[in-house]
Amino acid sequence: MKKIEEYAEQISRCSHCSYCQASCPVFMEDIVESVLPRNRIEVILRSVIDKSMPLSPRALEIIDRCLLCTNCTQGCSSQVPIDDIVIAARSAISMQTGGLSGVKNLVMGKMLRQRGLTALMGKAGAMVQKVGIATKDMPPLAAKTFDKFYSGTVKAEGETRGRVAYFVGCGTNFMYPDTGVATVNVLSRNGIEVIIPEGQVCCGIPSIAEGDFKSAREMIEVNVSIFSDLEVDAIVTDCTSCGMMFKEKFTKVLETADPLQEKISNLTSRVWEVTDFLNHLGLREIPGPMDSSFTYHVPCHRAWSPTVRHAPRQILTQIPGAEFRELENPERCCGAAGAFYMAHRELSEGIRAHRVQDIKDNGADLVVTQCPVCRFYIGSALKEQGTEIVHPMIMLARAYGFNGC
Amino acid sequence: MKSLHQDLIRLLSDKQVLTQPEDLMAYASDATYYYASRVPDAVVLPVTSEEVARVMKYAYEKEIPVTPRGAGSGLAGGCTPINGGIVLDMKRMNRLLEIDHDNMTAEVEAGLVHRQFTRAVERQGLFYPPDPQSAAVCTLGGNIATRAGGPRGVKYGTTGNYVLGTEVVLADGSIIKTGGKMVKQSSGYDITHLIAGSEGTLGIITRANLRLLTLPPVNNTMVISCSSLDQAAELVSAIIASGTVPAMLEFLIKLAIMVMNNYITPPLPLDYEAYLLVDVDGTARQVQEDTKKIKDICQDLGIPDLRIIEDPHEAASYWEARSKLYPLMLSIMKRVITEDITVPRNRIPDFVRGVQAIAADIAIQIGLAGHSGDGNMHPTILQPEINDEINAKAKQAIDRIIRIGLDLGGTISGEHGIGLHKQEYLEWEFGRTQVELMKRIKTAFDPKGLLNPGKIWLEGGDAE
Ligand SMILES: Cc1cc2nc3c(=O)[nH]c(=O)nc-3n(C[C@H](O)[C@H](O)[C@H](O)COP(=O)(O)OP(=O)(O)OC[C@H]3O[C@@H](n4cnc5c(N)ncnc54)[C@H](O)[C@@H]3O)c2cc1C
Ligand code: SF4
Ligand code: SF4
Numbered sequence: 001m002k003k004i005e006e007y008a009e010q011i012s013r014c015s016h017c018s019y020c021q022a023s024c025p026v027f028m029e030d031i032v033e034s035v036l037p038r039n040r041i042e043v044i045l046r047s048v049i050d051k052s053m054p055l056s057p058r059a060l061e062i063i064d065r066c067l068l069c070t071n072c073t074q075g076c077s078s079q080v081p082i083d084d085i086v087i088a089a090r091s092a093i094s095m096q097t098g099g100l101s102g103v104k105n106l107v108m109g110k111m112l113r114q115r116g117l118t119a120l121m122g123k124a125g126a127m128v129q130k131v132g133i134a135t136k137d138m139p140p141l142a143a144k145t146f147d148k149f150y151s152g153t154v155k156a157e158g159e160t161r162g163r164v165a166y167f168v169g170c171g172t173n174f175m176y177p178d179t180g181v182a183t184v185n186v187l188s189r190n191g192i193e194v195i196i197p198e199g200q201v202c203c204g205i206p207s208i209a210e211g212d213f214k215s216a217r218e219m220i221e222v223n224v225s226i227f228s229d230l231e232v233d234a235i236v237t238d239c240t241s242c243g244m245m246f247k248e249k250f251t252k253v254l255e256t257a258d259p260l261q262e263k264i265s266n267l268t269s270r271v272w273e274v275t276d277f278l279n280h281l282g283l284r285e286i287p288g289p290m291d292s293s294f295t296y297h298v299p300c301h302r303a304w305s306p307t308v309r310h311a312p313r314q315i316l317t318q319i320p321g322a323e324f325r326e327l328e329n330p331e332r333c334c335g336a337a338g339a340f341y342m343a344h345r346e347l348s349e350g351i352r353a354h355r356v357q358d359i360k361d362n363g364a365d366l367v368v369t370q371c372p373v374c375r376f377y378i379g380s381a382l383k384e385q386g387t388e389i390v391h392p393m394i395m396l397a398r399a400y401g402f403n404g405c
Numbered sequence: 406m407k408s409l410h411q412d413l414i415r416l417l418s419d420k421q422v423l424t425q426p427e428d429l430m431a432y433a434s435d436a437t438y439y440y441a442s443r444v445p446d447a448v449v450l451p452v453t454s455e456e457v458a459r460v461m462k463y464a465y466e467k468e469i470p471v472t473p474r475g476a477g478s479g480l481a482g483g484c485t486p487i488n489g490g491i492v493l494d495m496k497r498m499n500r501l502l503e504i505d506h507d508n509m510t511a512e513v514e515a516g517l518v519h520r521q522f523t524r525a526v527e528r529q530g531l532f533y534p535p536d537p538q539s540a541a542v543c544t545l546g547g548n549i550a551t552r553a554g555g556p557r558g559v560k561y562g563t564t565g566n567y568v569l570g571t572e573v574v575l576a577d578g579s580i581i582k583t584g585g586k587m588v589k590q591s592s593g594y595d596i597t598h599l600i601a602g603s604e605g606t607l608g609i610i611t612r613a614n615l616r617l618l619t620l621p622p623v624n625n626t627m628v629i630s631c632s633s634l635d636q637a638a639e640l641v642s643a644i645i646a647s648g649t650v651p652a653m654l655e656f657l658i659k660l661a662i663m664v665m666n667n668y669i670t671p672p673l674p675l676d677y678e679a680y681l682l683v684d685v686d687g688t689a690r691q692v693q694e695d696t697k698k699i700k701d702i703c704q705d706l707g708i709p710d711l712r713i714i715e716d717p718h719e720a721a722s723y724w725e726a727r728s729k730l731y732p733l734m735l736s737i738m739k740r741v742i743t744e745d746i747t748v749p750r751n752r753i754p755d756f757v758r759g760v761q762a763i764a765a766d767i768a769i770q771i772g773l774a775g776h777s778g779d780g781n782m783h784p785t786i787l788q789p790e791i792n793d794e795i796n797a798k799a800k801q802a803i804d805r806i807i808r809i810g811l812d813l814g815g816t817i818s819g820e821h822g823i824g825l826h827k828q829e830y831l832e833w834e835f836g837r838t839q840v841e842l843m844k845r846i847k848t849a850f851d852p853k854g855l856l857n858p859g860k861i862w863l864e865g866g867d868a869e
Contacts, residue, residue: 015735016438018478022520022541031497032431032450033477034423039431047427058427077667077732 001213001253004088008049011041011085013078020082023075025333026065029350035065037072037082044089055093063089065344067337068209069300070244084252090211139175139376146177147198154184154194161191162281165232166274167223167246169239170202171372179372179390182397183238183274189400190284197226203237203245206338208253216253221260224250228263235267236274238391240308240370241338244301246271272305273370275392279311287399289320294395295364296324297355297378298331299371312368312392319399328358336377348377356381368392409447409469413491416459423448432492435479436731439740440825445472445486452497454572454580454611461609462578464491464855472857473605475516475547478539480731480743481824483551483604487859493609495546501525502612509617510569510586515546515610532620534561537820538728546610552602554820556653556684556727559645559778561618563820565601572612573600576851586614599846604822605857607850624652624686625696626720629703630677630710634658634773637679638757640706641777645750649698653684654778655727660787661774664733668726670719677709681777682723730774740788741772742799745827746810747781747819759809760784769798771806781819807833823861831862 020037021027027036043062046053053059063086072082146168164187172180187194200223204216223246227235237243250264272280294316302309309331317324335341335351355378359367367382367389369375379389413422423429424447432448434441446469451457464471470490477484486492498516504526505511511533513522519540526533536555537543543553549571554563570584573596584590584597600607631637637656644654657665657680666672673680685695696713703711714720726733734741748756757773760782764771770789775782784806786799807817807830817823817830832840840862850856 013736015732015741016434016436017539017732017735018436018476018542019539019729019732021476022518031499032423032428032448033494034428034431036431039427042430043427046430053426056425056427058425062427077729078736 001091001255002084002088004044004085004092005049007081007085007088008045010080011045011049014038014041014076014080015078017077019075019077020072023071025067025069025071025335025351026347029335029347030065035062037066037076037080040066041080041082041085044085048089048092055096060093063093065347067300067333067335067340069333069337070303071300071331071333074303087208087211090209091213092211094211139171139373141174142177144177146173146180149177149181150184151196151198154188154196156191156193157188158191158284160193161284162233163193163195163231164234164236164277165195165197165227165230167200167203167227167235167237167242168196169237169242169372170206171239171375175376176372176391178394179238182391182393182402183236185402186393186396186400187236187274187278190278190281192278192281195230195232197230200226203242204253205241205245205249208245208249209338209340213253217258220250220253220264224260224263224267228267232270234272234277235270236272236277238274238370238393239372240273240299240301241373243271243273243308244304247304273308273311275315275370276305276308276311279315280307283315283318287319287396288401290322290395290399292321292365293323293325293363294366294368295327295359295362296330296392297327297334297359297367297369297374297389299369299374300331300333300337301371302331308370312370316368316392316395319396322395322399325362325364327362332358334374334378336373338373341377352377352381359387360385366390366395368395412463412467413447413449413460416463417449417451417456421450421452421456423450432474432477432486432494434485435477435482435824437480437482437485437824437826440482440485440487442485442487443489445492446489448492448494450494450497454498454574457493457498457574457609457611458578458580460491460493460578461574461576465577465853468853468855470855470858471609473546473550473609475544475550476518476539476542478543479547479551479824480745480821481551481604481818481826483822483824483857483860484547485825487825490855495544495609495611498546498611499544504529504531504617505586506531508586509619511615511617513545513613513615515549515612516544517546519543519545519548526617527620530620532618533567533615534618535564535567537564538730540728545613545615549601549610549613550604551822552820554776554779554781556655556776556778558776558781558820559654560650560652560686565598567616568597568601568613569616570614571597571600571610573608573610575608576853576856580611581608584614588616602822604824604860606847606860607856609856621652621686621688623689623692624684625692626682626684626714626723627696627699628673628712628714628723629681629683629699629708630712631679631681632677632709634679634757634761635754636706636708637681638754638777640681640703640708641753642751643702643706644699645778647698647702649685649695649702651683651695651699651778652686653682654776655682656680656773656775656777656782657682657727657730658773660772661730661734664737665723665726665730667733668722668729670722679773682727684724734772734785734787738787738789739791740786740799742786742788742803743821744784744786744803744806745781745818745821746784746806746815747779748810748813748815750778750780752813752815753777753780753782756782756810756813756815759813760806763802763805763809767798767802767805769795769802771802776819779819780815825860828861828863
């Protein structure tokens with residue numbers, strides 16, 4: 001893992017062009033340049049790296065007020081890896097100050113490292129309530145987690161066209177098993193055998209967001225040992241953030257000399273977001289007609305695949321009768337960012353309000369997005385108007401006639 | 406400074422005043438960050454003209470310098486608070502007040518971001534042509550204050566040509582309205598166009614009336630490859646002399662295309678020394694005719710290659726890459742100093758030859774990537790390193806480039822303004838008498854010298 005000090009050179013590459021004013025959702029909401037990515041990394045340089053300024057409460061706040069959405073990094077022509085710099089700074093800070101607070105530690109550290117501990121989730125919920133976070137802010141927990149629906153191997157229907165291993169993210173496992181059920185069924189219907197390995201754990205992205213590299217490494221180790229030796233054409237995930245973690249962040253979290261590095265490079269080349277994967281392969285059979293309009297909210301964590309942002313549009317417009325309506329600013333952040341919205345309520349709700357307005361103006365019957373946190377966060381604001389938001393695989397599954405998702 | 410903080414909070418609210426070091430450091434400069442010498446004492450975030458007026462009145466009484474700031478994307482050091490004091494961040498005044506179809510005008514607040522505005526305008530089939538390449542972030546107030554332009558200058562002119570009126574808060578806090586929705590006016594002095602280009606030294610622009618056109622129905626982008634810089638320069642002059650007026654006519658050296666290829670899809674092969682990126686717009690028939698004319702001129706001059714970019718996504722990728730050229734250059738250089746000389750268009754070939762000779766003579770890299778259609782050539786001093794020797798060379802090159810540009814009948818700035826960056830050359834262009842006149846105008850507007858002090862000319866006189 002690159003130490004924060006090693007980023008000093010890249011920070012100095014910032015040209016001060018200020019173009020990140022057009023990409024950072026936090027800046028656009030606050031409209032104050034203190035939280036502009038350019039200043040955020042400058043604060044990191046001075047208060048964490050060269051220590052020419054103290055690490056004041058305001059400095060911490062500026063470092064904390066970042067969604068890690070990667071929009072700045074995607075738009076920066078000087079290629080400053082701003083989100084990596086913020087992550088490394090948080091890691092350095094958490095090492096200095098002795099780690100995470102109680103609730104976060106419980107949720108991040110324990111629950112996500114071990115699957116099947118749904119009870120813990122309830123306990124975390126209770127604690128979260130105690131510290132004043134309303135339950136409506138908590139993601140809905142599925143009565144039956146995805147690992148109770150499927151594990152092991154699901155055979156392809158008809159002639160087998162390929163074989164994939166399915167990495168089931170926490171969002172799908174705990175909150176939205178319907179995405180997983182849809183994914184398995186749609187893949188199988190399209191001639192793909194799906195292996196759902198047991199023992200897989202969280203991808204680790206919530207931990208690196210807090211700068212907790214130690215927990216992240218433990219999770220990476222488990223997942224790498226499970227996935228790297230499988231004889232499959234691809235490792236698919238339904239979640240764009242898990243995909244980014246596998247594809248881009250694994251190698252950055254580990255030390256350069258870490259023995260896991262080699263296994264990772266062999267593994268990451270085979271990682272796909274499932275809609276993207278299926279779109280590349282091509283649908284075997286055109287699904288049934290669907291008389292509804294839909295729009296697509298593109299998740300922020302999209303840059304790890306050049307095609308992931310086109311896949312839902314391309315694949316779902318093959319459903320006869322489904323009318324696609326492009327959203328205004330399709331790539332605008334929704335403000336949730338993992339658990340960020342719980343700690344920065346006002347800010348996140350402000351960011352979300354724009355996204356929700358775009359969706360209202362658009363007027364489509366259905367919104368699709370590949371990120372479970374976007375689905376939850378946007379979805380909870382869309383409830384009253386009755387617009388549904390689901391994973392693209394769910395829409396596709398419905399078109400194929402699967403009930404129950 | 407504690408009392409300054411408290412006073413300002415009393416005038417506005419605690420959420421609109423920043424005085425912590427982590428906040429102030431964000432406001433020390435614009436894109437020319439090497440001009441930062443200190444941070445302001447306070448940053449104020451007004452949302453209404455009345456709030457701006459309150460702050461100005463207070464600053465006038467207390468004799469505190471005030472520097473207005475839009476996005477801080479300026480390339481001249483204009484919003485750099487070299488004397489400290491208050492920075493007025495105008496970005497929260499970002500409302501689009503009106504699009505008036507009947508009059509083909511719009512009214513905006515000064516902090517509205519250029520692209521937010523043009524998107525709204527274009528959704529209604531209307532057109533606001535000025536196109537600074539920083540459109541994604543720069544504010545209309547900043548554009549007016551610098552008379553910003555862009556590739557479309559060749560056909561449509563720059564911001565100054567579209568400002569019909571302004572609302573301005575003067576140094577003492579009084580609010581005036583200049584011009585309005587009328588497309589002509591012959592009463593009194595033209596304060597509107599004195600404010601346009603005043604770089605925050607005469608008043609704070611809070612609102613503006615802007616002129617709109619109808620969106621041209623058709624356009625066509627083409628890229629022309631030239632075997633030498635001289636040939637490209639000759640071609641620009643020939644196109645202009647032919648009477649064809651492209652909507653955009655950009656001059657790009659090979660190095661520029663090389664970095665732009667990060668965004669151009671598919672990338673353009675780097676087989677030639679210089680390129681022109683051209684766009685023609687209008688009715689289908691006009692576009693066809695203009696395209697043919699340009700083709701014919703290229704043939705006459707023996708230009709090796711002209712490619713029409715049919716795919717709109719591909720064409721868009723060229724213009725996006727063009728808009729990122731400056732930061733892209735910076736990703737391979739340590740410092741890039743963009744000069745803004747603009748010469749009469751029949752002198753472009755002389756200017757290009759002159760710049761090449763200077764580069765060879767001083768042994769320094771000078772890029773050329775300009776809005777050549779309007780003569781704005783943007784010679785850029787490319788510094789792979791920052792050290793005394795190379796800095797001295799850069800300075801020498803700039804002096805000589807400016808001298809040539811002025812000798813050819815040009816101006817030292819076509820669109821960025823003077824700020825701190827070119828103030829020592831102001832007298833070279835205007836002579837002492839005219840600069841003294843400007844100073845008297847400044848005193849009439851700002852008797853205490855509080856508005857963005859230390860900009861445009863050197864305090865105390867000439868540099869020659
Ligand atoms: C990558 C890049 C590309 C660029 N390309 C172009 C280009 O193609 N064409 C071009 O013309 N410029 C270009 N620029 C320069 C810059 O974007 C323009 O000068 C723009 O007009 C500045 O707007 P701003 O809102 O950032 O103003 P700022 O930089 O904040 O301020 C510019 C000047 O205007 C004054 N000012 C700002 N707002 C007000 C107000 N409300 N009232 C009074 N004074 C005010 C400031 O005091 C300062 O003197 C580019 C800059 C960058 C970084
Ligand atoms: S976009 Fe990149 S180079 Fe430009 S100011 Fe932001 S961080 Fe710096
Ligand atoms: S990662 Fe997102 S929130 Fe953080 S600085 Fe970049 S754009 Fe802003």
